[in-house]
Amino acid sequence: MIGHFLKRDFSDALVLWIILGLLSLALWGTYAWSPSESILMGLGWLYFLFPQFCTLNITGSIVRTDHMISRQYFLALPLRRTQFFFITLFRIMVLYLPLCFFLILVVPFCFVPQKLYTHPNWYLAWSIYVFGILMSVVWWISHHLFYSLIIEQSLRFSNSKKRILTTLFPILAFVLEIAVFFSCLAFTLLFILGYRPFPHPLLVYLMIPLCIAIPAGITLLTVRLAKARWTSVS
Amino acid sequence: MGFPVEFQALSYSVAKNRRLIDDISLLVPAGAFVALLGENGAGKTTLMDMLVGFRTPTSGKLLINHKEPSLDQWEQRKTISYLSEKMGLPGDWSVAEFLSFNRFFYPNYSMVLERDLLDLFKVNPSERIFNLSAGEIRRVQVVSSLSINPDLILADEITAVLDIIGRQKFLSFLSHLNRTKQTTVMLATNILEDLINHISHVALISKGRLLVFTDKAGFLMGEESTEFSRLVAKHLDTT
Numbered sequence: 001m002i003g004h005f006l007k008r009d010f011s012d013a014l015v016l017w018i019i020l021g022l023l024s025l026a027l028w029g030t031y032a033w034s035p036s037e038s039i040l041m042g043l044g045w046l047y048f049l050f051p052q053f054c055t056l057n058i059t060g061s062i063v064r065t066d067h068m069i070s071r072q073y074f075l076a077l078p079l080r081r082t083q084f085f086f087i088t089l090f091r092i093m094v095l096y097l098p099l100c101f102f103l104i105l106v107v108p109f110c111f112v113p114q115k116l117y118t119h120p121n122w123y124l125a126w127s128i129y130v131f132g133i134l135m136s137v138v139w140w141i142s143h144h145l146f147y148s149l150i151i152e153q154s155l156r157f158s159n160s161k162k163r164i165l166t167t168l169f170p171i172l173a174f175v176l177e178i179a180v181f182f183s184c185l186a187f188t189l190l191f192i193l194g195y196r197p198f199p200h201p202l203l204v205y206l207m208i209p210l211c212i213a214i215p216a217g218i219t220l221l222t223v224r225l226a227k228a229r230w231t232s233v234s
Numbered sequence: 235m236g237f238p239v240e241f242q243a244l245s246y247s248v249a250k251n252r253r254l255i256d257d258i259s260l261l262v263p264a265g266a267f268v269a270l271l272g273e274n275g276a277g278k279t280t281l282m283d284m285l286v287g288f289r290t291p292t293s294g295k296l297l298i299n300h301k302e303p304s305l306d307q308w309e310q311r312k313t314i315s316y317l318s319e320k321m322g323l324p325g326d327w328s329v330a331e332f333l334s335f336n337r338f339f340y341p342n343y344s345m346v347l348e349r350d351l352l353d354l355f356k357v358n359p360s361e362r363i364f365n366l367s368a369g370e371i372r373r374v375q376v377v378s379s380l381s382i383n384p385d386l387i388l389a390d391e392i393t394a395v396l397d398i399i400g401r402q403k404f405l406s407f408l409s410h411l412n413r414t415k416q417t418t419v420m421l422a423t424n425i426l427e428d429l430i431n432h433i434s435h436v437a438l439i440s441k442g443r444l445l446v447f448t449d450k451a452g453f454l455m456g457e458e459s460t461e462f463s464r465l466v467a468k469h470l471d472t473t
Contacts, residue, residue, distance in 0.1 A: 004338050012326065057324075070322040076286050077339045078311040231306075233288035 051095035081231035184211035236418030237299040244294035265416035278422035315379040325364035
């Protein structure tokens with residue numbers, strides 16, 4: 001089932017995949033010849049922008065046009081709607097794979113001072129970092145799906161105050177989530193690498209599980225909200 | 235054999251005081267061809283959305299073949315054709331690519347029927363969807379939806395963008411499926427022309443309420459017809 005969708009996605013975004021491949025080759029070639037952090041920054045932006053261009057092929061148009069496959073079409077297919085949502089999530093995640101590989105494999109080894117790798121807890125810190133990257137990608141995609149549908153819903157309200165509030169609330173939630181999400185992950189990483197902000201050890205033992213559970217909880221909640229919106233029209 | 239459709243005191247609201255569907259009860263027998271009529275905003279599309287399971291009833295029950303569509307009856311959807319003007323198709327695909335993508339999901343899909351329908355509706359499979367007119371896009375949708383060998387056809391205002399010939403062919407084909415395979419058809423429309431030759435039942439809704447549900451015989455009887463005509467004239471924009 002998922003292969004049927006991925007085959008179609010690859011074919012739809014073939015030109016963009018080729019452009020991505022060519023630009024990557026050019027930038028990596030330049031980096032090999034003359035290493036520079038700005039080239040790596042450029043690569044990061046390239047891998048971040050790539051899925052933004054391709055996602056519309058998957059999600060369809062929110063503000064409907066005649067030439068975009070619509071959510072109604074997919075929801076009418078004989079496919080479990082929950083399954084359809086997770087297929088959609090996975091299809092978008094595939095577009096983020098270059099960014100994930102870049103963040104997981106390139107950033108820690110090229111940007112972070114090498115002396116960090118002599119730290120005894122280095123592997124643990126890297127595992128938490130990978131967990132954080134994967135969680136944030138799933139959270140980001142779910143938020144994107146959820147917010148697009150909130151915008152669609154807000155267009156129905158004739159009351160402009162309600163329209164503005166409906167649009168603003170998810171933005172505020174997004175800012176709050178991003179602050180909590182990354183603070184938790186940063187705290188955990190710093191703690192593993194030796195930073196001790198709390199004098200009492202009990203607080204630390206309470207904080208560390210919380211700092212992993214909170215980002216995971218935020219992600220799961222966002223996925224759940226996005227699924228509920230994505231699988232119904234009302 | 236077609237699916238029976240049952241509405242039991244069905245209501246749907248979007249806000250506290252805004253009822254889009256208001257206490258509709260009716261039983262559509264298996265193999266019926268129902269014309270669902272009503273003015274713009276009467277609730278035809280909302281009713282169709284509920285039949286496909288896009289919306290969950292606020293109260294009451296809706297049953298297709300004794301199952302609630304709002305509970306994601308995905309297996310049942312293998313034999314339900316849903317045709318709606320709201321369903322956008324991908325402009326950068328060819329018709330053949332779309333048909334190939336679509337048929338993957340339907341185990342009873344008939345290639346013979348698809349070929350016949352492509353001929354009947356004069357659809358060129360190699361054409362890009364982007365280059366088609368709105369009516370031609372609906373013809374592609376008709377081909378893809380009716381080739382699945384449906385037990386129930388839900389058509390929401392689909393005939394509005396078809397030309398006269400396309401509309402006649404579409405109605406005749408629905409009639410053919412209805413007669414030969416007992417397929418249940420629910421057609422929401424505002425265009426009454428030629429409809430009487432094909433349908434078996436008529437349902438008229440207005441402001442979310444069911445005004446009349448009658449079979450064709452009842453509809454053609456003088457008194458009922460007069461009453462019905464009066465209601466249609468009152469509630470439809472097109473008359």
